[in-house]
Amino acid sequence: MEEEYEGGEVKKFLYVNRRLPHGTAYAIESLETVLIGAAFDQDVSVLFIDDGVYQIKKDQSPESLEMKNFSKTFRALEMYDVEKLYVEQESLDARGLKADDLLVDVEVLPGSEIKSLIDQQDVILSF
Amino acid sequence: MKFAVLVNEGPYQHQASDSAYQFVLASLNAGHEVMRVFFYHDGVNNGTRLTTPPQDDRNIQHRWSALAEEHKLDLVLCVAACQRRGIVDEDEMKRNSKDAHNIADGFRISGLGQLIEAGIVADRLITFGD
Numbered sequence: 001m002e003e004e005y006e007g008g009e010v011k012k013f014l015y016v017n018r019r020l021p022h023g024t025a026y027a028i029e030s031l032e033t034v035l036i037g038a039a040f041d042q043d044v045s046v047l048f049i050d051d052g053v054y055q056i057k058k059d060q061s062p063e064s065l066e067m068k069n070f071s072k073t074f075r076a077l078e079m080y081d082v083e084k085l086y087v088e089q090e091s092l093d094a095r096g097l098k099a100d101d102l103l104v105d106v107e108v109l110p111g112s113e114i115k116s117l118i119d120q121q122d123v124i125l126s127f
Numbered sequence: 128m129k130f131a132v133l134v135n136e137g138p139y140q141h142q143a144s145d146s147a148y149q150f151v152l153a154s155l156n157a158g159h160e161v162m163r164v165f166f167y168h169d170g171v172n173n174g175t176r177l178t179t180p181p182q183d184d185r186n187i188q189h190r191w192s193a194l195a196e197e198h199k200l201d202l203v204l205c206v207a208a209c210q211r212r213g214i215v216d217e218d219e220m221k222r223n224s225k226d227a228h229n230i231a232d233g234f235r236i237s238g239l240g241q242l243i244e245a246g247i248v249a250d251r252l253i254t255f256g257d
Binding site for chain 2: 007009011013025026029032033036037039040042122123124125126
């Protein structure tokens with residue numbers, strides 16, 4: 001980790017992941033932002049919604065396509081004090097997934113509560 | 128208000144860079160402050176000086192450089208995204224043993240921390256993407 005933030009102000013940051021882990025670069029570059037952002041001691045939450053829920057699905061094997069498997073890095077988030085991970089219930093249901101299919105512990109919330117979560121944030125980075 | 132702006136897409140392929148530019152221009156004309164424009168993902172492609180768009184169309188990269196000079200804007204290109212996509216300044220050229228650099232005037236290459244800091248310091252972070 002690089003810079004330590006000396007400013008003192010703490011804002012609520014929400015990172016919203018909406019897309020598949022592969023097929024575009026948004027997912028991996030979102031994760032890089034979360035990891036660097038962790039050094040700034042802000043109040044961080046990460047939300048997986050729509051196809052974003054696949055980013056944390058177990059048993060990925062992108063190596064067969066020479067793509068980097070960065071799914072395991074989500075398990076390291078708690079070491080960076082990024083512990084508030086949320087998933088939208090409807091996104092799981094629409095894809096036939098359950099919390100058990102995910103490789104990290106998350107809080108599953110219905111869409112109505114996701115709206116409140118978003119409303120509470122100061123800074124939203126959507127990928 | 129103190130704004131920070133995030134541009135997530137490259138020039139011409141998506142309208143993000145155009146919309147961001149128009150937003151920054153309007154904000155400045157309305158007396159607001161734009162403390163940083165951060166370019167991420169393909170947005171870093173706005174920072175190459177090697178484009179030659181058709182004469183009868185807007186020059187997106189040029190517009191950013193000119194606006195930065197006129198209003199002393201801080202245009203920042205994410206270093207990790209630049210390395211992936213080949214946007215290079217002199218330091219990066221030496222550091223990564225490349226034989227050229229291509230960064231446009233008014234832009235600087237720096238880390239993602241500059242984006243996070245902008246989110247903390249600004250009243251609003253406005254994102255332009257796809």
